[in-house]
Amino acid sequence: MGKLWLICIASISVLLPFLCNAFSPETPTDRRVLVLLDDFAIKSSHSLYFNALKLRGFDLEFKLADDPKIALQRYGQYLYDALILFCPSVDRFGGSIDVAAIVNFVDSGHDLIVAADVNASDLIREVGTECGVDFDEDPSAMVIDHIGYAVSGTEGDHTLIASDDFIKSDVILGGKKIEAPILFRGIGHSVSPANSLVLKVLSASPSAYSANPKLKLSTPPSLTGSAISLVSIVQARNNARLLITGSLSMFSNRFFRSGVQKAGSQTKHEKSGNEQFLTEISKWIFHERGHLKAVNVRHHRVGETDEPALYRINDELEYSVEIYEWSGTSWEPYVASDVQVQFYMMSPYVLKTLSSDKKGLFSTSFKVPDVYGVFQFKVEHQKLGYTSLSLSKQIPVRPYRHNEYERFIPAAYPYYGAAFSMMAGFFIFSFVHLYSK
Structure with a gap:
């Protein structure tokens, strides 16, 4: 028994480093991705997009959307870090997946990509509604643009759109400008102006509208102009990220490789901007860009280094925090001039902008207000395209003791x-x- 016990201890000591490495996240990037398909043919027709994800280190697992064995979690633990729904026509998910399970998946901080299409089912439309967008209620409607369409020898109903109305954000779409328009064929959706979490990344032109291309319009269309969103993103309050689009075709190899010429333009691009656009936006969705972390939050009196248990009114103090941004391969110093700290009790008594040393360190100094109570250092940093930072640290502030007042006051x-x-x-x-x- 003694020898067996020693062998077990030795085995555990050998395996322990490997177990620690296996369960310690080194990067914020999601790696395990479940892809639900209507048909396995999509795996080959959209292979360029999938291969680009694999080359960046993602582990893709392909399943049919109605597979009775699929599940997002087991024994209370999620099996995947992200979910891609390329199954616009599915009427019912298989296994234990339903709309509520997908919502809980996002609420747990995981990422989601939803691609609808002309034949989008009520189930996929419901998923879109839960994500904060509303697809056109007409099941046969498509986005039509008689001015901003893509020139094509076989396209006569102008449902193949060449759109270049992008969101202006280098964090979301990368620093390199997308020169070629995006090819889009599918259904449009609307975004509620009251929902600040949903952003239109690719919008339709003012001449576009949503209707059945095979029928004449008898009533004004419900969705028109720039109110039609072709591609939208959501960053939830828990920093989960979502992509919603009404076109599965825009991810296809055909649209990736196809040339594009927008109507009215003399410029013909040999390759559409779909590959660059969807590659860059997928980097944002999977937290390869625009992901922030804050470490080493410190505060102390001026001239000291140790963090005190409490402060006295009118003390001079220093506050600092280190903020880094994930570049896709490593953590780089975050450079900004709008990070602020509040010294807060019911309302902010002090609001200071932190100065940066361009190496990730943000710091400031201020005087404790002449009010005692329980205060908080609060940093609420929300910026377009970046994960939100919410830092708080509680500290009491006491008044002067009776023997700490000045003996003789000049006044x-x-x-x-x-x-x-x-x-x-x-x-x-x-x-x-x-x-x-």
């Missing part, structure tokens, strides 16, 4: 003079009254 010198003059006057009066005849 009270007149009162001191009045008291001593009264004492001197009383002494003189008493002396004169007692010894005068």
